[in-house]
Amino acid sequence: MTTPALSRRDLDFLLYEWLDVESLTARPRFAEHSTDTFDAVLDLCADLAMKHFAPHNKKADANEPTMRPDGTVEMIPEVKEALDLFAQAGLIAGQFDESLGGMQLPTVVARAAMAWFQAANASTSSYPFLTVGNANLIVAHGTQEQIDTYVRPMLEGRYFGTMCLSEPQAGSSLADITTRAESQPDGSYRVTGTKMWISGGEHELSENIVHLVLAKIPGGPAGVKGLSLFVVPKVLPDGEGGLGERNDVTLVGLNHKMGNRGTTNTLLNFGDGTHTPGGHAGAVGHLVGEPHRGLSYMFHMMNEARIGVGFLAISLGYAGYLQSVAYARTRTQGRSLTDKDPSSPPVALIEHADVKRMLLAQKAYVEGALALGLYCSKLVDEQDTIGDPDLSARATLLLDVLTPIAKSWPSQWCLEANSLAIQVHGGYGYTRDYDVEQFYRDNRLNPIHEGTHGVQGLDLLGRKVVMQGGAGLALLAETVGDTVKRAREADGSAAGYADELAAVLQRIVATTVRLWSGGDPVVALANSSVYLEAMGHMVVAWIWLEQLLAAEGREGDFYEGKRAAARYFYRFELPRTGPQLDLLDSLDRTTVDTRADWF
Amino acid sequence: MTTPALSRRDLDFLLYEWLDVESLTARPRFAEHSTDTFDAVLDLCADLAMKHFAPHNKKADANEPTMRPDGTVEMIPEVKEALDLFAQAGLIAGQFDESLGGMQLPTVVARAAMAWFQAANASTSSYPFLTVGNANLIVAHGTQEQIDTYVRPMLEGRYFGTMCLSEPQAGSSLADITTRAESQPDGSYRVTGTKMWISGGEHELSENIVHLVLAKIPGGPAGVKGLSLFVVPKVLPDGEGGLGERNDVTLVGLNHKMGNRGTTNTLLNFGDGTHTPGGHAGAVGHLVGEPHRGLSYMFHMMNEARIGVGFLAISLGYAGYLQSVAYARTRTQGRSLTDKDPSSPPVALIEHADVKRMLLAQKAYVEGALALGLYCSKLVDEQDTIGDPDLSARATLLLDVLTPIAKSWPSQWCLEANSLAIQVHGGYGYTRDYDVEQFYRDNRLNPIHEGTHGVQGLDLLGRKVVMQGGAGLALLAETVGDTVKRAREADGSAAGYADELAAVLQRIVATTVRLWSGGDPVVALANSSVYLEAMGHMVVAWIWLEQLLAAEGREGDFYEGKRAAARYFYRFELPRTGPQLDLLDSLDRTTVDTRADWF
DSSP: OOSOSSOHHHHHIIIIIISOGGGGGGSGGGTTOOHHHHHHHHHHHHHHIIIIIGGGHHHHHHSOOEEOTTSOEEOOHHHHHHHHHHHHTTOTTTTSOGGGTOOOOOHHHHHHHHHHHHHHOHHHHHHHHHHHHHHHHHHHHSOHHHIIIIIHHHHTTSEEEEEEOOBTTBSSOGGGOOOEEEEOTTSOEEEEEEEEEEETSSOSSSSEEEEEEEEEOTTSOSGGGGEEEEEEESEEEOSSSSEEEEOSEEEEEEOOBSSOTTSOEEEEEESSSSSSTTSOSSEEEEEOSSTTOHHHHHHHHHHHHHHHHHHHHHHHHHHHHHHHHHHHHHOBOSOOTTOOOTTSOOOBGGGSHHHHHHHHHHHHHHHHHHHHHHHHHHHHHHHHHSOOHHHHHHHHHHHHHHHHHHHHHHHHHHHHHHHHHHHHHGGGGGBTTSSHHHHHHHHTTTTTSSSOHHHHHHHIIIIITTHHHHHHHHHHHHHHHHHHHHHHHSSTTHHHHHHHHHHHHHHHHHHHHHHHHTOOHHHHTTTHHHHHHHHHHHHHHHHHHHHHHHTTTOOSHHHHHHHHHHHHIIIIIGGGHHHHHHHHHTTOOHHHHOOGGGO | OOSOSSOHHHHHIIIIIISOGGGGGGSGGGTTOOHHHHHHHHHHHHHHIIIIIGGGHHHHHHSOOEEOTTSOEEOOHHHHHHHHHHHHTTOTTTTSOGGGTOOOOOHHHHHHHHHHHHHHOHHHHHHHHHHHHHHHHHHHHSOHHHIIIIIHHHHTTSEEEEEEOOBTTBSSOGGGOOOEEEEOTTSOEEEEEEEEEEETOSOSSSSEEEEEEEEEOTTSOSGGGGEEEEEEESEEEOSSSSEEEEOSEEEEEEOOBSSOTTSOEEEEEESSSSSSTTSOSSEEEEEOSSTTOHHHHHHHHHHHHHHHHHHHHHHHHHHHHHHHHHHHHHOBOSOOTTOOOTTSOOOBGGGSHHHHHHHHHHHHHHHHHHHHHHHHHHHHHHHHHSOOHHHHHHHHHHHHHHHHHHHHHHHHHHHHHHHHHHHHHGGGGGBTTSSHHHHHHHHTTTTTSSSOHHHHHHHIIIIITTHHHHHHHHHHHHHHHHHHHHHHHSSTHHHHHHHHHHHHHHHHHHHHHHHHHTOOHHHHTTTHHHHHHHHHHHHHHHHHHHHHHHHTTOOSHHHHHHHHHHHHIIIIIGGGHHHHHHHHHTTOOHHHHOOGGGO
């Protein structure tokens, strides 16, 4: 991979020219920072990612981790070498408090920095990605002792973290979790059960692995209200900063996937006695926060992970886009439609209208999605550091509404971008000699994990737009409306787009009311995935209008490219919402009425 | 794979209840046939496919062919075992004349039979698929000697065939082919050049490989008008029915692909001297037909191959659909939206509206595409055997218009079906423990080979709908209009759908006129891929209306399923054409105006 995995120029535009990230440095938490320190982090990450993550991306795919007979995992050495450099650069601690050894980077900058690694090597980047989420959760809900025992070594890169939710019989349905945690006289718990799909669940990349495990304390409420959260380390700390006995957490097997092969994905047994023969039954775990509040804590990590999955999809889409642009510039094939002379030299692929269509589509998807992801990341910064409680609550509310979109939209459309990147390469793109087929395989995971596409649709339509009496949707409409207003006041194409966006926004609000007016959730939610997709396109159209305004009056190829991609999005993409909203408005019952026996 | 790869019930419906294939037996060519013989072939193929092709599908994917140091190819033995059984059953000769040892099956039955193998094992099925196409071409355009020398052993399964068009620098652009063929005093030619992407280009599955090679005779016209076609065997026949010397055709390398791994895909050198050291320069080839008419001959094979690629996409989509239905019936997860009791037992996935949406979409795509593929196949039978020259010409014309759609629409939407099949499986679908991830990888080839999606769009809008003064489009409109008329006379939902279809048809005709009214092919063809997609949805909506009429008045789950899928297609899919036609009507110049430097 010699083509950069992301565009630094685009990041600069989004962070500085659009989101005015510099203004964050006026806030106490970021007072030590400046555009210079942000730039330094971004430069460092681009350099590390391209020099130490990208080179083994293909190798890790071709040589996936294997389980040894003793239950340990073997993988190519480049993964640990890259992650050691990542940790040594202090990047795991990038967003954390200085008191924990962190850099106190704004989330928006940290996400942009992390995207370099996700784009260069999705699989290797997932280990610190999970570790940061795990550490964030313990900082938010754990005790000081838990922070000292687990978070500090994670931020140093000595321990890595996981999140253990799913079980073989309980994927999306966390109410059916059966892992148990029995209270012990010493205040600890013994955890027993089986967890499935645990990324980073076993490896030798770090001294220890910190599992955050959802389990039920016997006697608690049924369903998700009975879930509690436990920290269950692979190796028990010795209480003096070192490591003691092995905890009873056992690797049962590795999942062999279509893509994302470099990330170990595991089936884990907790408390099956493998590592404590004759000893106590159950793995030693410690309750995080209060009993029966595990799911709400886990959602702290889950919401962060959902935006992170969005970034993973964006990064893979972006890397594929840039590679297909580079290929289309150099590969010649055919002639212009008006050139009837077969002895004339062939032209570059990028000169053909249909190739430009495929590049414009990718550009509109990946740059639109990246802008959305960074916008949401900045909302995290607003929520955490804006100071004013009302403004903070507004940021939280808007982030709540946007999270299912920031997860699902890139997962759908940046995957489509990867498909187009293959198509631009023609037959070569279908071979493993090029990178784009791997990006496509890697990216296909993203509509599945951290809540499937269907789960995101139910979350958006069944919860997010109706919560607080519809305040979330109202705030989104107000925010989009503000952009529309500014665009109407601007010169050029933005005003025309503003009218189109305003019309779709108005329809979506009306459709939402209509869906819920019947009072029947079965009908209201029957087509929630369609609703999710329509809302996603409206939101990304809004984000493109924002970018267009930021590019207003600026000249040069970069800004012309932004205008061309915005034009593509408004001409080719936003109109897709018309038939979707027609379907929703009709309260269509096709899916509800169809019986299982008819298939 | 224990779930059937196709639905015999659906095939019976399409062949007998809809297309009235039985009526073909009244024609002289098929006089020996009856529904009994058709059924026997379909039963045999289903049995062979499931017992001998499906079991090694995953193994062939995990153990792709490798090149030995001596330039031969090693692959798992199950491929040859399966193909030997296929040949012994006489299936390669299924459609051919009895005088050549064939069964004289109608094309429509032969395609349905072949689809079992494509669905069970796309890679292994491609060897006879290419061989049949190759033999058909030589029968149509070769000499009796060429037929005796090459076709007979191919139909017996002793020789296999290839088509050699592309070169490393010339993929879609056949005008740039540089392979040369120099005339020899004995009437033969010496072929020199390099061919890329040659499926089945080297293997030890057969005694010999018959390459059909596009090459230029020096001194001929530039571009595609200078292409001639040559038969170039891997081993030279000895003239007495046996094999003589090795011809100078050399395997340079195998392409390593994302999917379709079981099919060797090769880079071949012709005439580099490897196999004739010190001998003549060039591989021995024999001209097929007349000089400089190679491309038109190759299109005989190409058009057949394009519909065949459509069937490959359909078959993979269908196999994935049936597997996801089976999975959704048995896998339980979550509860109905109205069940608030977390201790109630979970329901099967298939009970959830969003899962039904994903199954309905797959059903609508794969059954709609299969019906379209069989309809086109029956047009081949009409063309070849209807007797009346005018009716035969009509069949040819309609087939010409439908071919780019029969190739591209399944390649796009049955791939989407495979993505939905993964999604129904959740995380399990992303693992190699299930089949659907392989179907998705295998299917991603289909929008690329035998003319990319973009090439099909240019073919449809730039050639097919305008040829003969627009006669092809007029015939399609007349044919669809006839279905609309019958549907309006029918009871039930068909009449409502007929109005929707008629409206879209009318728009497409008007849009076609509008696109070409400006006289600028650059603008007219700027969005030909969008045109292709809109036309494809209109055509498949028509095919669904046809199926609905065939199901009219019939009761039972099977027919309810047809009605549900038709309803899905008209509610969720056909309306997508609205914004597409709006874009085309606007003569949008976004792709044309965007400059290469803006990316």
